[in-house]
Amino acid sequence: MSASSAHVVVVGAGPYGLAAAAHLREAGVDPLVFGEPMDYWERNMPAGMLLRSSWRASSISSPGDRFSLAQYERHLGRPLDRPVPREDFVAYGHWFQRQAVPEVRRQRVKEIRAGDDGFAVEVDDGTTVDARRIVIASGLATFAWRPAPFDRLPAGVVSHTSDHSDFAGFHGRRVLVVGGGQSAVESAALASEAGADVVLLSRAPVHWLTRSARLHAAAMGLGRRLYAPEDVGPAGLSWIVAAPGVVRQIPEGVRGQMTARCLQPAASHWLVRRLEAIPKLTGDAMQAASNGSRDVRVTLTDGRVLHADHVLEGTGFRLCLERLGLLAPELAGALDDVNGYPVLSGGFEASVPGLHILGGLAAYSYGPVMRFVSGTWYAAPALARAVRESDRRGRRNGGELAARAPRRAGSSGHASGVRARFRALQPHVDEAFRRSGRAGQRNGDLESK
Numbered sequence: 001m002s003a004s005s006a007h008v009v010v011v012g013a014g015p016y017g018l019a020a021a022a023h024l025r026e027a028g029v030d031p032l033v034f035g036e037p038m039d040y041w042e043r044n045m046p047a048g049m050l051l052r053s054s055w056r057a058s059s060i061s062s063p064g065d066r067f068s069l070a071q072y073e074r075h076l077g078r079p080l081d082r083p084v085p086r087e088d089f090v091a092y093g094h095w096f097q098r099q100a101v102p103e104v105r106r107q108r109v110k111e112i113r114a115g116d117d118g119f120a121v122e123v124d125d126g127t128t129v130d131a132r133r134i135v136i137a138s139g140l141a142t143f144a145w146r147p148a149p150f151d152r153l154p155a156g157v158v159s160h161t162s163d164h165s166d167f168a169g170f171h172g173r174r175v176l177v178v179g180g181g182q183s184a185v186e187s188a189a190l191a192s193e194a195g196a197d198v199v200l201l202s203r204a205p206v207h208w209l210t211r212s213a214r215l216h217a218a219a220m221g222l223g224r225r226l227y228a229p230e231d232v233g234p235a236g237l238s239w240i241v242a243a244p245g246v247v248r249q250i251p252e253g254v255r256g257q258m259t260a261r262c263l264q265p266a267a268s269h270w271l272v273r274r275l276e277a278i279p280k281l282t283g284d285a286m287q288a289a290s291n292g293s294r295d296v297r298v299t300l301t302d303g304r305v306l307h308a309d310h311v312l313e314g315t316g317f318r319l320c321l322e323r324l325g326l327l328a329p330e331l332a333g334a335l336d337d338v339n340g341y342p343v344l345s346g347g348f349e350a351s352v353p354g355l356h357i358l359g360g361l362a363a364y365s366y367g368p369v370m371r372f373v374s375g376t377w378y379a380a381p382a383l384a385r386a387v388r389e390s391d392r393r394g395r396r397n398g399g400e401l402a403a404r405a406p407r408r409a410g411s412s413g414h415a416s417g418v419r420a421r422f423r424a425l426q427p428h429v430d431e432a433f434r435r436s437g438r439a440g441q442r443n444g445d446l447e448s449k
């Protein structure tokens, strides 16, 4: 493979990019991976943050689970805390990268264009790499949601939670944290613990995951039966969304409702106590103004006016292809999408053949686990399998592009009738059973510690 061409280019070296690269390598494809490993977790999540995902849902997928969190603990020779601190997860990600994907190009990709024989990948040093396939795993960075009431405020008095890797700078300041999900609530706790005078403003009262914590801890392994190892969504539904291959076959409306249900704003039970002393208001911000570098006035729809030195937007992320920022217009325009999400077929392939998209943007097709690290358990092996099979077919047909006849996006290659749909589900159901058995083993490893 020359420096200016690669069979597969992976954009991003976070959990999805690393898992994809590890499984592709195992499948005999050596991808060229771009990105600074784990840098989103290092620069855009606050020090002191704890992972919301449970221990068993926080390993990055690797072939044979060789580089799971449990293996990392063994490597360290000491137990890690539960919930896993961000700092430990970042160190784990770096260890994973060194073990599973030793070669990473620590550069940013500027743009991906359609090329003569695939794609042309422009790198930030001005060089271009030709690639037959692209795997986009660039994460959440461009999707931070900054709602309208605050967009006229000067930069110094408003920021998004993802703009910070610690909150020490808020010491002694009045901070209005806006939002009711995990990152808003945890940021409120961390800013307050850093010495800020914090008020939390959310549209609805915070939904605490206390009941779910009780069910998780229920006696006689009940929690393990109610929640799949992927641990996304409420009891029961968790098992359905843990089979993304099945989710992709579910009619669009139902799939959308399931995803929304699993991703509704909520905060971990272990934050309840840390929020006790923080005033929590419910209301909807309508307008915000500031007369300088301090004193922001936020007017709520019911007429109340709040004063703060800084507004911290814990307003989450809105994902859409338009804001991905990586694809040249002709490529972006060729992608089929629904509400800004790419429609992906088997192997996470978009309607432009050879272009694969992993992570949160895959949630429309594959469901809510794609927003979490545990989604790598399905996504990375499925991608590697599809690439290997498509390459094999391509070789048989006398060249890979022959195997890439243009097709409608989202057509899975399966016939569309109900019987065909059920037939198509079978391998995914088998896979879900196989994985749940293996996950039990993985968790057994941990309990023996």
Ligand SMILES: Cc1cc2nc3c(=O)[nH]c(=O)nc-3n(C[C@H](O)[C@H](O)[C@H](O)COP(=O)(O)OP(=O)(O)OC[C@H]3O[C@@H](n4cnc5c(N)ncnc54)[C@H](O)[C@@H]3O)c2cc1C
Binding pocket: 011, 012, 013, 014, 015, 016, 017, 034, 035, 036, 037, 038, 039, 040, 041, 045, 050, 051, 052, 053, 057, 058, 107, 108, 109, 110, 137, 138, 139, 140, 141, 162, 183, 326, 358, 359, 360, 371, 372, 373, 374
């Ligand atoms: C505050 C917060 C807390 C979270 N907590 C959890 C949790 O507890 N458990 C959980 O499962 N999930 C959690 N998540 C979701 C988490 O972001 C995802 O699970 C996970 O990071 C997805 O991995 P990824 O590889 O898709 O994205 P990222 O981790 O964002 O990795 C993408 C990588 O791509 C790189 N990249 C981007 N653009 C380019 C480019 N142009 N060229 C080269 N490289 C590029 C980035 O620098 C980044 O390192 C949390 C998210 C937030 C915001």
